Amino acid sequence: xxxxxxxxxxxxxxxxxxxxxxxxxxxxxxxxxxxxxxxxxxxxxxxxxxxxxxxxxxxxxxxxxxxxxxxxxxxxxxxxxxxxxxxxxxxxxxxxxxxxxxxxxxxxxxxxxxxxxxxxxxxxxxxxxxxxxxxxxxxxxxxxxxxxxxxxxxxxxxxxxxxxxxxxxxxxxxxxxxxxxxxxxxxxxxxxxxxxxxxxxxxxxxxxxxxxxxxxxxxxxxxxxxxxxxxxxxxxxxxxxxxxxxxxxxxxxxxxxxxxxxxxxxxxxxxxxxxxxxxxxxxxxxxxxxxxxxxxxxxxxxxxxxxxxxxxxxxxxxxxxxxxxxxxxxxxxxxxxxxxxxxxxxxxxxxxxxxxxxxxxxxxxxxxxxxxxxx
Numbered sequence: 001x002x003x004x005x006x007x008x009x010x011x012x013x014x015x016x017x018x019x020x021x022x023x024x025x026x027x028x029x030x031x032x033x034x035x036x037x038x039x040x041x042x043x044x045x046x047x048x049x050x051x052x053x054x055x056x057x058x059x060x061x062x063x064x065x066x067x068x069x070x071x072x073x074x075x076x077x078x079x080x081x082x083x084x085x086x087x088x089x090x091x092x093x094x095x096x097x098x099x100x101x102x103x104x105x106x107x108x109x110x111x112x113x114x115x116x117x118x119x120x121x122x123x124x125x126x127x128x129x130x131x132x133x134x135x136x137x138x139x140x141x142x143x144x145x146x147x148x149x150x151x152x153x154x155x156x157x158x159x160x161x162x163x164x165x166x167x168x169x170x171x172x173x174x175x176x177x178x179x180x181x182x183x184x185x186x187x188x189x190x191x192x193x194x195x196x197x198x199x200x201x202x203x204x205x206x207x208x209x210x211x212x213x214x215x216x217x218x219x220x221x222x223x224x225x226x227x228x229x230x231x232x233x234x235x236x237x238x239x240x241x242x243x244x245x246x247x248x249x250x251x252x253x254x255x256x257x258x259x260x261x262x263x264x265x266x267x268x269x270x271x272x273x274x275x276x277x278x279x280x281x282x283x284x285x286x287x288x289x290x291x292x293x294x295x296x297x298x299x300x301x302x303x304x305x306x307x308x309x310x311x312x313x314x315x316x317x318x319x320x321x322x323x324x325x326x327x328x329x330x331x332x333x334x335x336x337x338x339x340x341x342x343x344x345x346x347x348x349x350x351x352x353x354x355x356x357x358x359x360x361x362x363x364x365x366x367x368x369x370x371x372x373x374x375x
Contacts, residue, residue: 001082005098008105012075013068016109019068022115023061032061032287053106060123060184064115071108073335078104085288110352114185121222122188127287132169132216132347133196140169142199142261145347150193150218152349159183164283165271172187172205178271178287187222192358193351194220197318201328211326215319221294223286230289238262241277259284265294321354323347336361 001009007112011172024031035058038044044051078097085093117123132139154161160182167175181190196217224230240260258273259280272283284333290355321333331346332339338356340346346354 001079002098005082005101008101009075009079012071012101012105012108015112016068016072016075017106018112019064019071019115019293023064023068025068028061028065032058032065035061040122056184067111071104071111074104075101099259102150110356114188115355116359117185119188121256122191123185123223124187125180125182125223126187126190127221127223128179128181128190128193129176129219130174130178131217131219132174133217135212135214135312137171137173137205138203138212138214139171139216140171140175141205142170142173143177143216144173145198145199146216146218147179149347149349149351150181150190151179152312153351154179154181154349155184157183157189157305159186164287165273175184180283182223182334185312187212189218189355189359190291192362193218198319198322200322200324200326219291221354222337224293226329230293232263232285232289232292236328238264239281259286261285263288263292266291266292294321 015286035054038054039058044054078100080234081097081100085091085097119312128150130143130150132143135142151161151256162180162182164178164180165215177343193270196215199214199216200211201214202209206212240262242258242260257277257280258271259277260269260271261284262269268288270284270287270291272280272287274280320335323346324330324332325343329341329343330339331343331354333354336354338354338357342350
């Protein structure tokens with residue numbers, strides 16, 4: 001086996017060992033049997049919150065066990081193929097197995113990061129807000145590009161995306177938008193996206209075809225589980241109803257059904273404008289509770305605090321990532337130095353490498369490049 005392939009195998013084995021540790025491998029199968037037995041209790045759903053948590057825990061553990069076993073078996077299979085290819089001097093078999101090991105290393109590294117998503121709310125659904133910064137039409141258009149990017153990322157990972165509110169730009173794009181993204185570890189993966197995102201391009205709105213720099217901010221916060229009690233004093237909130245704005249057409253909102261809730265002590269404002277007024281009130285209150293919960297989490301978690309404090313205003317000096325389309329093409333994360341020239345892929349939702357690098361930095365305090373250099 002070539003030295004570089006042996007190095008990749010060692011990296012995979014290191015990832016597998018971490019997965020074993022996080023799983024508590026010696027007792028994992030026994031714990032899954034217990035959860036399976038508990039899920040068959042006919043009285044389980046008398047307590048829906050407890051039942052949902054148990055079913056979720058069971059699925060997470062089952063998926064983790066299957067994932068570990070699948071990675072370990074594939075590594076063994078590919079190593080066996082290389083050994084067979086070397087015995088028979090079949091370079092084609094060896095090359096195919098080496099390519100498979102390279103892909104397996106990347107998958108194992110991602111699972112390793114995913115296994116570290118054990119923060120208090122990492123497994124939860126998430127809210128994602130995008131707001132255009134200074135720059136008028138340019139920034140509104142950039143905000144709509146970011147919205148498309150995140151929706152594509154979420155849908156490619158099997159997450160369900162629900163539009164909660166949207167404010168259209170005066171000429172193009174959007175001033176702001178809020179989504180709820182539902183699925184396992186949605187918050188854990190997206191939380192590192194909070195910050196200011198900077199775009200450099202030739203403006204399609206500039207007849208002189210000059211380069212423009214635009215900013216939009218992204219804010220991610222977790223959906224609070226039903227079993228987490230967040231008390232909101234009715235005296236601390238102001239509820240306003242208004243007519244939502246949209247693109248028009250037969251579905252344009254003609255009643256004051258949109259809801260805005262302002263939490264007076266903190267200044268938090270949440271809105272919902274896509275459903276009936278009753279549903280909008282429920283959505284907005286859920287978003288407010290999640291924002292308050294996220295504030296409390298930040299107080300207790302220095303890493304999350306640092307990430308959100310670095311967000312700042314949507315302008316110069318506060319960006320976490322730059323997307324340059326002209327005069328050259330590059331997307332670079334300024335926290336981790338992760339970069340790529342595949343700007344089209346990124347804007348189409350290919351964000352996994354950036355998220356994994358940021359998560360690794362949050363968990364270990366080191367970028368992936370620094371960790372690999374140490375190894």
